Each structure stands twice: as structure tokens, then as C-alpha cells.
Amino acid sequence: MTGGRRDKVQSIRESWIATAIVIGVLLVCVFTFMFPHGFFTPKSPIQIRRTDTPNVQTGTCESPEHVNKLEADIASLLETNAGLKKRLAEQGQDNTQKQVMVLGDQHKVGPFGTVKALRTNPTVVPDESVNPRLAKMLEKVAVGKELIVALANTYVKDMLEIWFTSIKRVGVTNYLVVALDDQIVEYCKTNDVPVYKRGPEEVIDSVARSGDAHAVSGLKFHILREFLQLGYSVLLSDIDIVYLQNPFDHLHRDSDVESMTDGHDNMTAYGFNDYFDEPIMGWSRYVHTTRIWAYNSGFFYIRPTIPSIELLDRVVDRLSKQPNLWDQAVFNEELFFPSHPGYEGLHAAKRTLDFYQFMNSKVLFKTVRKDDKLKKMKPVIVHVNYHPDKLPRMKAVVEFYVNGKQNALDAFPDGSGW
Template identity: 35%
Template sequence: MSTMDKRGGRSTQRTLWLALLFGQALVAVAIVMLIRSRPSGNPSSWNEATSQPTDRDALLHEGAELQLHLQSWRRRAAAASITEPDSILGLSTTTITTTTSSTAGASASSPTCDPNGHPVTAVAPIEPKYLMRPASEVASENPEFARLLAAHSNEQREIMLALTNAVMICKNTTLCWWNGGNILESFLEILERSNITNHLIGVTDEQAAKYLEDRAAARGPRAFAVNWFRPAVQIPAVQANTREANRVSSLKFSLLQTSLQLGHHTMITDMDLVYISNPFDELHRDADIESSSDGFDEMAYGSMTSIHDPTMGWGGGGLYMNTFTVNVGCAYLRATHRAFAVVKRAADQLAAQPGWDQQVFNEHLLTKSHGDYSSPYATLRVMDIDKFVNSKRFFRTRRAAYLPGASSSAPTPVMVHFNYHPDKHARMLCIMDRYFRNKLDACDKFPGGSEPGSR
């Protein structure tokens, strides 16, 4: 082949290559122009002369698809050694990231590539019905709850949310299941002792409301303020004939959906526990959900174990992970789309069929994606089980470190939760005596289990 033929071939290849790049750039520019021309997701900012009603879910889906197109173009541009592809689009990386965020969490990945040239893996978009609605919409529907959250949350927009009814006062011992005792009153003392001012208590009946009103009147205006309200939500009809605890607990997800959508990071709490210090001081805040555990050993965090089937010969071994469920009696949920997705899935299931809120919550949080099922992909941090301690670890599995109190080698917990023992209130009082009133031997008499003499 002559030199001229070789030059002509290279010229033709260069022309085809430039034409391909030009065509790709035109497609990308068209996509960006479409994004920029899309009316705002906020109806109040539309131009009334040109705007048309749009479907929010469809827009979210369209935005996610457009972002995938842009990511695909960047990968091909990088493979063709095109530097600074965003300059071709007339956009900065920051602009693209903002555009991605405006799709309400449809894609959490960055459009950039990592050093070896492979794209950053994108987590699947959240199904639109599990995305949080705009806070302004939710606030307009729940103005009083929004006002209370704003008034009582801390500077980080964090709130502790609890629920109570007259059963927690336990005037009728046939209705309470912890051998008697006013858990509500003890919980209020705990809030004051640990100075947890950013709290809000939902009161579900008249008896509990009157108790709090009478208590406030007796203590006077200078006393520690108890922040409470009457929730405007109903217990799901399917929970009507379940245990009292289930009926009250089923409400927590309804309130939790609202507080998260209003942008408040929420610590949901039971009352059968003792906060020895302020739990907000011990949070890591690096996950969608940060929760205490029902685990009392290494299974709280997950432990690897194995199985061997001799009938399978040399291939009969296998590994699997053991892990305990987290306990939504003390759980901190950040106001993220993926934390909200777990809560809404649990709430929808509890509204459709009877169930135990903790079991349902864990199923949606921990079940892996498989087949047609897509996980919410919420990130989870398990709280330190020697700071956020359950009663089985305190009184039984690590008993020698905690008891007797005078020779305890364990650090002072942040919280002790009486989820394993039926004599809840009696053990609450012993923890309060030991850590609030320095009665070191207050818990020494209690057995490890529920039966006398058990260790």
C-alpha cells in the first residue's frame, strides 16, 4: 500500500471517529437541555402560562433514566480518552451532582469514574412510592406536629420520640405485663436526670393525658418540661385485637414516617429502659439507621459459622452468618430516603395484616435483594452492646462484669433496656438507684434469668 493510501485511510478513520464523538456530544447536550427545560418539581415555581400538571413519580423515574444516559456517555468518553467531558456539555460535575439530587434520591452514585477506569457502581433507584415527599407538603398536612418537632428538636434537627398510654402507668396490674409499677413516671425521671430536652411523647388516651397534666400542675412551671402531644393518627384496624404493646407500637411507624419526611433525624424509644446519660452524645451518625440490638454476644454484630454435611463428601461444607435482630425500642433513624423506605414498608405491612413491629421492621431492613424483591439498601450501624446494653447482657451473659456493683469492671452504660425480663419496672428502679443515686448493690439481688436462682 502506498504512503498516500495509508494517509487516506488514517484520515478516513479520524473523520469517522470525530463524527462519532460529535454525535455523542449532541445526544448528551440534548439530554441536558431536556433536564434544564423541565419545569421545577415545586408547583409554586412553575410559569403558569406554560406549565402543565405532571406526575411526580414519572418525573422521578425519567430523571433516573436521564442520569443513567449521562453516566453511560461519560464512560464511553473516558474510553475514547476525552478529557474533561463535562466541558463538552457546558456543565460542571457539581451541576450534574445537583441534578442527580433533585431526583429525590433516584441515584446516589457519583458520575465520576474511579482510577482504574471502571464506573462507580450505582445502587438501584428507590421505588418512587417509597421516596419521601417534600417537607412543605407534609408540614401543610401535619402543621401541629411540624411545629412541635421544630420547637423541641436540637440544633442538629434531632428528636427523641416515644409513645405512651394509661397502661404504662399500670393502675390495673391485670393489663400491664411487668408485675406492676409506673413505667411512665420512671421514664420521665430518666429524661430529667439525663437532661434529654429534645424529646416528644405521643399520648394515645385521655387517662395518660390527664396524668401528665396533673403532674405538670403539681410540679409547677419551673420544673423540667415534659413535651407531649396527642397524635392525630389511628391504630391500624388489623391491629385492633393484638396485644396492647403491638397496638401502641404499630403507631410509631406512622409518626416516624412524618418526622423523617419533615427532615428530623429521629430516635424512636420504648419506655422500659433507662438512659443513664444522653444517648445523642454517643451516636456515630454514619448510617441510615443506628440501632440497639437484641444480641447479647458477638452475634449482635454478626458472626461467621459453618455447616458440614458428611453425605456431600468433600463438598459438604458451607459458611453462613449469624446475626441478631436490631431493637426498634432504641433506634436512631436519619432523615434519608432509604431509612424512610424501611419504615414505610414496615408501616404498610402492619396496616395490611397483624404483626409484631420489631419483626416486620427487621425483615425489611435485613432481607437481601433476591429475585423480584429489591432491598431498601439502608445502611445499618449496630450500637455498642456494652454502651446500649440489653438486660440479658447486663444480668446474665456478662454478669460478672456488672455484678456485684461494688466490684464492677464494666464501664457505665449509656442505656439499659429491659427487653428480656418480665419484672421490667423493678429492674429499672435498681438501675436508677445504682447509677443515679449511687446505691452500688441495688441490682445485686436480681437473678440472671426470670427464675429465682438462675444465673
């Protein structure tokens, strides 16, 4: 009995304590709500005297020192942000914004399988001020703002005759010879061939005097720039080429550069999967690579776009600094090498032309002339680029494809004699 009474008293006592705690918490909440600043709030705000600006009063707001510091920090951040934007622009890292400005509005993505990226870059705005004399000539010569252009000096006069005769034969009228000496000017005029000679620039005069084929080949990139600035597409042609069809009927015009290839079959011309073997690596000894044979810098179609002009500028710049470089190697490196640390690659669209239509002399003499079916096809051009005996082989090409002499190609070896 005694134990039960003691437990009952203990239970009542604990309930009183719990009740007192609850009442205390409620009172605190009520007073906190009714007197948020306490029982003894000063009747006037506390005055804080600053040594530099006397008589400035602050109440519940931030102090002037704090406000000034925040404003200074914001100004500093804005300045830093502006500097970053400027540096990004200078470093060429705002390419996305630039492309939006050039290409126009953004577009929504269509259904699966229907999405196609932009294939053709817009052409530049023509600037006739760069060469008014050439601009007037191109107005007369070009057709549809495009033409064939070739550089020539006296050393290639015999091949030049086969070149322009074949062009006339297929009905092409929009072509132009850039003469590197006065003898070629007179020779072209005598044969009713459109000709243009630049002013007496030192680099052109030296190339004309030397007659060096590689020097002439490198010079064309320098000269081509003005044609593109004037808004014309150019089919750049070496002289060791025989035209058998109108090349303008076989271009796609969907890229910045369309070029014939040094490749001789589907793999070498259009790309193939190759591998590098390093046995020391064991399981990973084979590293796969993607390869393509070089574009031929002696025959390519180039449109007047920003990437095209940038390509020419890059090639000219490198050749001017290292004259011993081969222009075709530089042309391909700048066209294909991707961006990597310390180097920004060229963003240019490119197309490889059909190697049976735009045929190099390796394809002709090593393969086509030995195949009865392939012999019946007439290519658009034949470029005698693989062989040093260019003139006799050009004559043989004319005999075979134009005059129908079936054994005209038989006497030549597959390769060169040395």
C-alpha cells in the first residue's frame, strides 16, 4: 500500500513539472512576439561616429564602411569580368558566339535521322578595292563568279600550249593565265588566251627568273588570295594537266575546298583504317589510325570563304618563314591537322574529288591503261603529277583520249625512269 501511494505522488509531481515547462515556453514565445527588441529598447538609435565622416548616423541598416566595401568589391568584380571577356575574345575562344552571329538564328533539333550540319560556309563580301584592275578583268572572264586559274612562266610554254588547247577543246571560256614574265604575256595574247600579269613585285620577279617549279607552286597561294577577296571561286590548276571534259560540270560546291587526290584507289583516296604495331605493348600492341593520301595542291577548287582565305594565309605565312618546305605538305597539314595544345586547327569543309574523274598519272599509267573497262571511261582531267617526263605523257594522253590512238600510252613505264 505504501509503495503504491509513493508512486502516485511521484507521478503527480512529474506532471506538474512538465506543465510548468510548457507554460514557460509559451510565455517566452508570447513575450518574444510582443517585444522583439526587448524590454529596455533605447529611445533613439545608437550613434556611431566615424573619424572620416562625422555626424553620420546608422540604425538597423548596414554601416557605411560595409556598404562602401561591398560597392568596391562589386566594381572590382565587374572590371575583372570585363577583362576576362576581352581576353577570351582575343584568344579566339568565343567561336560559338561568332558562329551564331554569322549563321543566324538557332534551330531546334529535328527527328532522329533528319539532322544535318551546315555543309557550306557563306562567301565573303567582295572587296574590289584590293585590286581594281583584276576586278575589271574578272568581270569579263569569269562565268558564274568562278574560273580556272594557272600560273605560268617561259619554262613551261610547251606544256602551257597543251593545257589551254585542251581547255578550249572542251568549251571552257572562263579561264585565266597569271603570267610571271612578259614572254608568257605575249605568247598568251598571240594565242587568244586570257592573261593577267601582276605588278613588279620582288617575290614574283624572282620566281619568274628562277623557273623553279616548287617556287611557282608556292606563289600561287599568295596570288589566289586576291581572287577570293574579290568574291570569285577559283579552280586552281597546274600546267601539267590535260582537260578532257568541262570540270565545272563535275564539282559539288558544298565545301570550302574540293581537291583531287594523290590516292590511287578507294582506300588511299578516301581514307582507311590502318594500324601501328608495337610488340613491346603486348595486348595493346596494335594502335588503329585513320589515314588518307594527300590532297594535290596542283588542282583544287576553292570558294571565297573565311576558312579558305585563312588557309591561304596560313600556307603563305609558313612558306615565307621556311621556303624549303614543300607547299603541298604545308597545304595538307593546315587543312587536316586538328586543334591541339599550342595550335588551333583550321575549321574548313573539304571534299575529295572522284579519283577516276580527276585522275592523277599514277592511276592512269599503273591501273587504267591495263584495264579494258576503265580504258573506256573518259576522265574529266588527267594530271601528270607522278612523272617527270610530263610533256611526252601529256601528248600521249591527248592521243589516247582525243585522237583515239589505243596504244598511245603503252610505251611508258608505270613509274619514272629514275
